[in-house]
Every structure is written in structure tokens, then in C-alpha cells.
Amino acid sequence: MGEESIFSELFLERLNYCIYVILLLIGLWAMLAKKNLIKKLIGMSIFQTAIILFYVSIAVKQEATIPIYLPEHDPHGSHGQPSGDESGSQTAGHAHGPLALETEEIKGYANPLPHVLMLTAIVVGVATLGLALALTQRIFQGYGTIEEDELLQKLDRADQRASLSPTTQKKRKGNSRTKATPSVIAKKGGGAKTSLAKNKKTSKNQAKGSIAKSTTGKRQSKAKE
Amino acid sequence: MIGLEIFNTFILLLLVVAAVASLWVRDLLVSAVVFGVYSFLMCLLWAEMGAVDVAFTEATVGAGISTVVLVATIFHLRRKSND
Amino acid sequence: MKILSLIPIIAIGGLLLWAAQDFPKWGDVESPASKSPVSSHFIGKTGVDTEVPNMVTAVLADYRGFDTMFETVVVFIAGMAVLAILKGSTRGNSRRKDHEVEAEPDLIVTNTVRLIVPVIQIFAFYVLAHGHVSPGGGFQGGVLMGASFILIALSWDLEKAVSRFSIERCMIVAALGIVIYGGIGLLSMMLGGEFLDYAELERVLPVSREMARYHAMLGVEIGVGFTVTAIMFALYANLSSEGSLKQGL
Incomplete structure (x- = not known):
């Protein structure tokens, strides 16, 4: 593998992965080398968002849409339009009703699993950040410095x-x-x-x-x- | 499609700048606000990548609550940082 | 220390960048993560199983219900820990800083907030309830709801917000959210299914098995919303007043 190809591999086709590594290192460096406790916590948050960026990056598919069903795959028919025949959609629901998607159709949606994992991680992240800040406040009360x-x-x-x-x-x-x-x-x-x-x-x-x-x-x- | 890629690259580079800036400045309040900017850039990036739920959560939690909580804490501490 | 810490960082960075070459290409449809049967099942079968158009909500509240339940518990525990850490704080707000001046809340700010808070709260309810068909759900709705109380605390003072939503009530609401979540899980267990197997709720709800999961997910999201609302406000209230719950910022 030549010098050129490594460059294009990393910086053109995999820029997201490259940036995630850089952000992760910035966060890690802040946690190790910064003396200020608040700076350390900001570094921890940067580290965390870098990991989330990595997870979201592997969920991306080219030409895919967001993981919400398009109207033609919507279990409730075309969403937003008033569905006049409620009984009709019950019996003849196969036309646009709940139907397992084909492999080709699955490729049209982004991967929802990493999104779910990261969604909860963000909320838990802010809760733990709050906990760490409370500890920092107590340290400041006790010693007058952070x-x-x-x-x-x-x-x-x-x-x-x-x-x-x-x-x-x-x-x-x-x-x-x-x-x-x-x-x-x-x-x-x-x-x-x-x-x-x-x-x-x-x-x-x-x-x-x-x-x-x-x-x-x-x-x-x-x-x- | 090429427009999206330019947008993507631009945001990614801004992210690194914001991350470094929030750790560089010596005023902790500025640091917290720049970290809010970083969170919001991250939220834009995720929305562009199709993770709308994650982007929404980051917009409310990362750019909203965590900035406010950081500012609330820094208010009771010293604003100055030695490094 | 700064120089010393660069050594592991450069080592880790080199390793990670080296590994990044082997990652699948950007947006590769055939990447292992995208091709895995679990993800394909979630994308292909969510509509059939639960009739929820937003796959993220369905996976969050139904397929991975256990995970979300304990994440909610983690948020609750973190909130309780903040209370416990800052409760015995002796100094509190005894000394005011020099640059602070005692001032009445600004008229323009308070009136704007008076107008804006109901809108935020209705939007929070919308986000929570409409999370099945659009981005949103319990976490986002709960955070927005908590943010509306934080806005009250910022524009008036903390006492006004705490008089509306006291910390004791916060903790009760937060626990109630987990009780709702666990209660729905236990209810489905009592009806013959497994824990958090919402499909069994069709026996008490006048709907089909799929729609029972749909509605149970809404209940679960409401539980999550309760907990997150209360904890976010409790976090801010305690951190901004060093635990004394007086004056705030």
C-alpha cells in the first residue's frame, strides 16, 4: 500500500473515522494532562461524543434515509392523509399495511441499532456529568481550589x-x-x-x-x- | 451529494477546532460556552448523517442542559483556570 | 506530566488510525454492522411486530426495553447521588459574590418567559407523544420539560421554580416514572408473558397484539419522560445553589 493510497484511504474515504480518533485523543489528553477539574470533565465529554460519533458513523448507509418508515412502508398506510376506509385497510392491509421488508428495501434505511445505543448513552452521560460537577463543587467547598x-x-x-x-x-x-x-x-x-x-x-x-x-x-x- | 460531503468535511474540521478551543481557553465560562458550540456542531453532523433521534437528543441534552449545568457549576467556582 | 501523557496518546492514536484503515468504507451498505441479521430484523420487522413507524423508538422501548429501563434507573440514581452529595453542604449561599447585585427580575425577560414556557411544555408533550412517528420520545420530551422549569429558574429565581416543582416532588415524580416503566413490565408478566413483553397487554387493552405493543411503548416513554424531567430539574436546582435551593444563579 503506497503513501498515496493510505492518505486517500484515511482522509478522503474515512474522514469520519479519522476525526473520531482525533477527538478521542483530544479528550483523553485533556483527562490526563489538564490540571483543572472542569477541563478534565469537558475532556471526558469530548471523549464520550467521539465514541458516539464513531457509532453513528458505522450506522450510515449510502443513499439511505433516516430510520423512519417512508409512507409506502408505513404500517398505518400513508401517514398524514385521512384514511377513509378503516375497515378496508384492516382486511386488505397487505397492499400498504404491515409487511416485512425485502432485503433491497432494508438497504434504504439507516441502521437504527447504533442510534438507539447512543441515544440512551447521551442522557446517561449528562446525568453522570452532573454527578461529577456536584463532586467538583464539594471539592471546591472543602479545599477552595479545583x-x-x-x-x-x-x-x-x-x-x-x-x-x-x-x-x-x-x-x-x-x-x-x-x-x-x-x-x-x-x-x-x-x-x-x-x-x-x-x-x-x-x-x-x-x-x-x-x-x-x-x-x-x-x-x-x-x-x- | 458532493454538497453534503463538503458540509460533512466542514463540520468535522470545525468540531476539532471547537474541541481544541474549549480546552485551550483559560476562562472556564468561555470553555463551557465553546463546549456548547461543539455539542451543537455534533448535533448538526448527526442530523446530516441520518441519526435524527440522536441529533435531537444531543440538541436538547448536550447543547442545552449540559451547558447550563456547567455554567451553573462554574458560577460557584473560580472562573480562572491555570492551564 | 504533559509530555509524559503524550506517549500513551500517540501510541493509542497510531493504533486507532492504523485500525481505521480496515474499517468499512464510508456509507458502505455491505458493512458488517449494516448486514447483521439483528439490524435487518429491526428494519424489516418493526412495522409488522409493533406498527411503529419510527424504528428507533420501537427498538428503544420494546426490543431493548431492559436496556432503557436500567438506563432510566441510572439517571435516577445519578440524580439521587447529586442530592446526597450536595445536601450536607454547609457553606451554601451564605456569602454573595461582589459582582452580584440584588435586582428584581427583568420585566421583558419574565414576560417573554411567561409566554414561551407553555409553548415549550406543549412541544415537550408533543415530542413525547409523537415519538412513534417522528424523531422524539421520552428522553427528548423529558429533557425539554425539564428545560422549561430551568428557564423559569433562570429568569426569575430558583425559589419560584422550586415553589412550582419542589425537590421532594421531583424525587417522587422520578420514582414514579420508574414505577410506571416497571409496572408495565410487571403487568405484562402477570398477564402470562415475560417481563416487558407488551404484546400480552392485548388482554386488557381493546386492541390487537401489535397495537398493544404500540400503546405500551407510549406508556413506557411517559415513564421515562417523568424520570428525566424530574432529574434534569433536580440536577440544575442543586448545582446552581450548591444544594441550598436558595437564590440560585
Whole structure:
């Protein structure tokens, strides 16, 4: 296959497939590389529409019409015109009534199956987008930022604050003191690994003992701070 | 038929431009609106490809609700994006 | 990070473009997707089986009824999850931003919306009910209906829209939609068929088996419309007010 033919194969006869790949990559790149959470979500939506574009593209048939019956195949006769003889169409319904289509006639309609699959996917897509946006709002309420790098920094700082002053932590938690202690220790274990060098000294001795403890649940109850 | 093909190509290229633009701009509100434009271009493309139901859904959901929901969220966040 | 993420993207893109050469040609009638017996059956037999001219609606609500039912459930669950996430939001709308000014709703906007909302709602009903013979159906009609409430919330304020359609009522309506959908399925099961086998409804409806499927599809679409209407409005109402349901944008 020569250079020319690949070009024509991809960009002239299969431009839709080509564009779907490009859009998919744009969405994927946004999800991976963009720091802003809203940008990530827009990238996710672009990714999703790229997949839908692919599905719709394979449903297309040359010279075919939309997947709604033409008047001659309409189960209820010519739609829109008043059908005078209701009884006549019942008995002699074979003329224009429900009749399975021939293979040649099937070729005249676009493939409805991908359309159906994608129709529900769009609506579910907006519902999940709303869910993701709600989570983003909560993150912003908790941390005051939706930039990924700032978010990680704040998480680290919160880890250090928790590891620095376990007593104040206990005081603030009040009645749930006994429950709070293991999670605070766990936080130290997780935070000390990636913490900045500034407060290393103070957190070191405390973190040493607790590193072996489980790090699960270290991210919970951060939003309270 | 050739007219349809030109239309198809034109919309496909605009789609890529809109997708890149919505990720390029640093103002999130602009980003959301450009994403609405992208959704509507997609809806036009699907209508041209014979998927009328999908196009209708995208016009109401993608260009309508999801833009509004994005704008509603961005209103409560910072408009500025760092990248 | 940006450079690093380009590596998998270029790899995936190369693979996909390479695979794209083997795809069937644009609009090929003989492509595997178009030649498959399932699609041919849907195109050829929809008219005979269900008498619905719009194949997409027939496949959506009848042949693939299970799929659509659980997609509706997914929409419902997503709406509930948004409520659950934003409900305990403490900050709410306590602080207003500087650039906001307390102003009365604009006279021109509110009067235009007053005129336009009934038209949108009638069009939503038309789209829902006429989905059998034209593009449309439960999802589109439901979204349009939800959009009309969002328009009220945008032009006045959220409280006015919520006073018309409270979130509790939203959730009841959304659940009712799924109950309608599942109820039609259960009814057809009780009448001797399988779940969502609408043809059995001919025993309670004075129509033929095909027309029973036609009418049951309308019922199912109404159920979908209920759920989607309520969830779309609940989504907007919660996201625009950070869960407090006051003032909104």
C-alpha cells in the first residue's frame, strides 16, 4: 500500500473515522494532562461524543434515509392523509399495511441499532456529568481550589497539620476522640511519605511509629479542616 | 451529494477546532460556552448523517442542559483556570 | 506530566488510525454492522411486530426495553447521588459574590418567559407523544420539560421554580416514572408473558397484539419522560445553589 493510497484511504474515504480518533485523543489528553477539574470533565465529554460519533458513523448507509418508515412502508398506510376506509385497510392491509421488508428495501434505511445505543448513552452521560460537577463543587467547598496540583499541595499540608498537633486535633474533634485517634495516626503514616521538607523534623518521630499502621481512611474527614 | 460531503468535511474540521478551543481557553465560562458550540456542531453532523433521534437528543441534552449545568457549576467556582 | 501523557496518546492514536484503515468504507451498505441479521430484523420487522413507524423508538422501548429501563434507573440514581452529595453542604449561599447585585427580575425577560414556557411544555408533550412517528420520545420530551422549569429558574429565581416543582416532588415524580416503566413490565408478566413483553397487554387493552405493543411503548416513554424531567430539574436546582435551593444563579 503506497503513501498515496493510505492518505486517500484515511482522509478522503474515512474522514469520519479519522476525526473520531482525533477527538478521542483530544479528550483523553485533556483527562490526563489538564490540571483543572472542569477541563478534565469537558475532556471526558469530548471523549464520550467521539465514541458516539464513531457509532453513528458505522450506522450510515449510502443513499439511505433516516430510520423512519417512508409512507409506502408505513404500517398505518400513508401517514398524514385521512384514511377513509378503516375497515378496508384492516382486511386488505397487505397492499400498504404491515409487511416485512425485502432485503433491497432494508438497504434504504439507516441502521437504527447504533442510534438507539447512543441515544440512551447521551442522557446517561449528562446525568453522570452532573454527578461529577456536584463532586467538583464539594471539592471546591472543602479545599477552595479545583486545580489538581494545588489540591495535592493542600492535601499534603493538611496531612502535616494533622501530624503536627495531635492534641489540638483531639480537642477539635471533641466527643469522637477515641475514634479520631487511629485515623489521625493513619494520616500521619500516609502524609509523611510525601510531605515537604519544612516540617520533616517534627513529624518524623511521630510518623516512625505509625508507618506500619494501615493507611486506609487517611483521606477521610479532611473536609472538616 | 458532493454538497453534503463538503458540509460533512466542514463540520468535522470545525468540531476539532471547537474541541481544541474549549480546552485551550483559560476562562472556564468561555470553555463551557465553546463546549456548547461543539455539542451543537455534533448535533448538526448527526442530523446530516441520518441519526435524527440522536441529533435531537444531543440538541436538547448536550447543547442545552449540559451547558447550563456547567455554567451553573462554574458560577460557584473560580472562573480562572491555570492551564 | 504533559509530555509524559503524550506517549500513551500517540501510541493509542497510531493504533486507532492504523485500525481505521480496515474499517468499512464510508456509507458502505455491505458493512458488517449494516448486514447483521439483528439490524435487518429491526428494519424489516418493526412495522409488522409493533406498527411503529419510527424504528428507533420501537427498538428503544420494546426490543431493548431492559436496556432503557436500567438506563432510566441510572439517571435516577445519578440524580439521587447529586442530592446526597450536595445536601450536607454547609457553606451554601451564605456569602454573595461582589459582582452580584440584588435586582428584581427583568420585566421583558419574565414576560417573554411567561409566554414561551407553555409553548415549550406543549412541544415537550408533543415530542413525547409523537415519538412513534417522528424523531422524539421520552428522553427528548423529558429533557425539554425539564428545560422549561430551568428557564423559569433562570429568569426569575430558583425559589419560584422550586415553589412550582419542589425537590421532594421531583424525587417522587422520578420514582414514579420508574414505577410506571416497571409496572408495565410487571403487568405484562402477570398477564402470562415475560417481563416487558407488551404484546400480552392485548388482554386488557381493546386492541390487537401489535397495537398493544404500540400503546405500551407510549406508556413506557411517559415513564421515562417523568424520570428525566424530574432529574434534569433536580440536577440544575442543586448545582446552581450548591444544594441550598436558595437564590440560585
